[in-house]
Amino acid sequence: MSEPGQNRSYGSSYEKEAAALDAADELGELRARFVLDDTVYLDGNSLGALPRSVPGQVEDVVRRQWGSLRIRSWDESGWWTAPERIGDRIAPLVGAAPGQIVVGDSTSVNVFKAVVGAVRLANERRDARDAREGAGVRDEVLVDVTTFPTDGYIAASAARLTGCTLRPVAPADVPDALSGRTAAVLLNHVDYRTGRLHDLPSLTAAIRAAGAVSVWDLCHSAGALPVGLDEHGVDLAVGCTYKYLNGGPGSPAYLYVRRDHQSRFDSPLPGWNSHADPFGMTPDFTPAPGALRGRVGTPDILSMLALEAALEVWDDVSIEVLRAKSLALTDFFLQCVEAYVPGGAVEPVTPLAHAERGSQVSLRCADAGGVMRRLIERGVIGDFREPDILRFGFTPLYVGFGDAERAARVLGEMFS
């Protein structure tokens, strides 16, 4: 792969432009903090690359904290408080003040906690307003019709369990679909298939104005672009940590519970780790104060502390700078695709408008599965999503403009 500064001759004007952009990239030096090879890795929106800080720290967790300190590590190594400590480390990346995020469980499980919790919150609030306004029960859950499947499956079950009807709606149609019956609305911030960025500020405002509770899935936005949870008044949010946050395969997810809601957040999974006094071992459940009530059982310490090590890379990164690079990368990739790929062979599905674009580019293409297989054989790693989508994720921490140019060039060669 061509690295900036390397003494080689550049073939096309796009190669030259990529080299200049890489040389000027203020995040460029972060790439060295990841384990990468000479492939072009455009699949960090599925599994982020390994940060170099992780293996040594995981070894310490295993050998010293577990191997030597054993049970003492729950206190002495900070194991017990890891879910909230690591939650506070993720918080600035999604625009949240400390004390509102706990890490643990999978995204799917957190979607369940959040949707059931949202329906309960909406109706608890209704109880107070009900007497005054004569409002009926809020018994409808709206879900993004294009959602990543797990959110849809879990929302359907959560709706059944809470006596609600589930109504799939396109995100843009949510304002018109809201009514006095809407309890909760579950939306994806960035669509996993198309890369479309939904309008979180205005949708959240519409949901709040209708008296319903918003739940946002941040899997494809956290670590890729500014989210602004506190600023935009989001009620509840969930996200995974193995994509743009590089926590590793199956690393734990997180749950955000807005501070104003915490005292009324009634988790459908109250475990001993969400109890106010876990070691009191009482038969009755008293929820812990704050976001801690979003915890359930014993945290998965090995994965969680690998994630904590992975998050170190964010110490000096501005999300605004990251977003600017992400948009520049996807713009440049699209420009190169237009230059290298014969007209009509692929069609961009990801919106061109910056305000509607996440950190990926999806291209519709005939035999997309076969094309992606051949791209991977040629060292360009993206992925294929049914039925006809080539998906390229741009993780601004370690993807460069040279990668974007090479990926588009190799894609063009597939059609020559």
Ligand SMILES: Cc1ncc(COP(=O)(O)O)c(C=O)c1O
């Ligand atoms: C938007 C979205 N939600 C949820 C998930 C999956 O959640 P889990 O971590 O439970 O597998 C993914 C990806 O796997 C996703 O893209």
Ligand SMILES: Nc1c(O)cccc1C(=O)C[C@H](N)C(=O)O
């Ligand atoms: N979570 C994944 C997994 O365990 C295996 C393979 C892929 C994934 C993914 O994250 C898929 C991803 N959410 C997507 O956007 O398609």
